[in-house]
Amino acid sequence: MNNNMEGITTLFLDIGGVLLTAGWDRAARKKTYSHFHLDHDVLEDRHHITVEAFELGKITLDEYLNRVVFCDLQDFASEDFKEFMFAQSSAYPEVISFISELKKVHGLKVVIVSNESRELNEYRAKKFRLNELADCFISSSFVRLRKPDTDIFQLALDISQAAPQQIVYIDDQIMFVQLAENFGINVIHHTDYESTKTKLASFGLGINKFSHNETR
Numbered sequence: 341m342n343n344n345m346e347g348i349t350t351l352f353l354d355i356g357g358v359l360l361t362a363g364w365d366r367a368a369r370k371k372t373y374s375h376f377h378l379d380h381d382v383l384e385d386r387h388h389i390t391v392e393a394f395e396l397g398k399i400t401l402d403e404y405l406n407r408v409v410f411c412d413l414q415d416f417a418s419e420d421f422k423e424f425m426f427a428q429s430s431a432y433p434e435v436i437s438f439i440s441e442l443k444k445v446h447g448l449k450v451v452i453v454s455n456e457s458r459e460l461n462e463y464r465a466k467k468f469r470l471n472e473l474a475d476c477f478i479s480s481s482f483v484r485l486r487k488p489d490t491d492i493f494q495l496a497l498d499i500s501q502a503a504p505q506q507i508v509y510i511d512d513q514i515m516f517v518q519l520a521e522n523f524g525i526n527v528i529h530h531t532d533y534e535s536t537k538t539k540l541a542s543f544g545l546g547i548n549k550f551s552h553n554e555t556r
Contacts, residue, residue, distance in 0.1 A: 348448070348543050350502040351439065352493075352520070353474075355454040355461075357512030358530050359439070360468055361430050363460045368428040375424055376416055383408055394457050397481030401459040426460070431468045434533050440473055441547050442540065453496050453509070455480040455487050476500075487516050493523055508543055510536060 356362035369387065373380045386408040394404040405418055443450055452474045454461070458481035465471045478496045480486040485495060497504065504524035511517050517527045528539045540546070 347506055348446070348508055348526070348545055349506040350449040350451060350500050350508075351442075352451050352453045352496055352500075352507055352509035352525070353439070354511040354513070354516070354530075355452060355456060355464065355470070358510055359432060359436055359470060359473075360464055361428070361432075363429055363456055363464060364425065368425070371428060372421070372424055376414070376421065378409070386411075392486065395455050395480045395486050396484050397458050398484070401457060404457070426463050426467075429460075429464050429467070432533065435536070436468070436470075436473065438533070438537060438547075442545055443473070445547055446545060448545075449500060449502065450474045451496055451500050452477045452479060453487075453492060453511075454478075457481050487513075488519055490519055490522070493520050493525070497523065508540065508545070 353359060356365065362368060369384070370380060372378075373383055390399070390404055390407050393399045394401075399407075401422065402418065405421065409421060410418060439450065442448060450473055452470065454477070456464070456479050458479075461477070461479045461481060465474075465477065471477075476499060478492060478499065480492070483492065483495055485492040497507075500507070505526070508526045508528060509517065509520040510528045510530050511520070512530045514529050517529045521527045526543060528536055530536050
């Protein structure tokens with residue numbers, strides 16, 4: 341039996357910091373620059389100039405790398421860099437498993453609302469089977485909108501056809517949580533699995549150990 345008493349029908353989820361580690365954040369870049377013996381400060385300056393176009397899908401990964409890394413002659417191949425870059429991603433399996441179970445038990449729609457470049461988003465969705473978890477992806481590189489632009493939340497509302505009060509949005513970035521809350525969306529600032537699990541239960545989104553037997 342569905343014990344969701346709050347009328348929640350839909351989850352809006354960020355990817356990096358919630359379902360997976362961040363895809364290409366400061367820590368991942370620092371590790372990658374160090375591995376390839378690159379000048380961190382120089383590349384960070386180039387990254388910040390270029391990242392908006394990259395995450396909005398206006399330039400490809402190869403174009404991004406040509407502007408940030410390979411505008412200088414390097415002694416390694418682009419494919420080696422991309423392989424190491426992608427390898428920085430790992431999953432939070434307990435979160436993915438729990439959300440998947442919640443979706444089954446409560447019949448939820450799951451909508452990804454995330455800032456990610458196209459190639460990295462596609463890789464991570466397939467690698468960690470997020471394409472099996474999510475009903476749709478409102479990813480910055482697909483829709484040409486990027487948080488903190490609030491239009492991305494309006495688009496997610498339009499596509500999901502869920503009312504704000506029927507939604508719980510989970511993100512590790514407090515600014516984005518606050519922006520979503522301005523739409524009347526229920527929000528959870530994700531800091532760790534256990535606290536998010538407890539907060540979801542407060543919205544009626546828990547998993548009773550007898551859930552799978554109650555329809556018998």
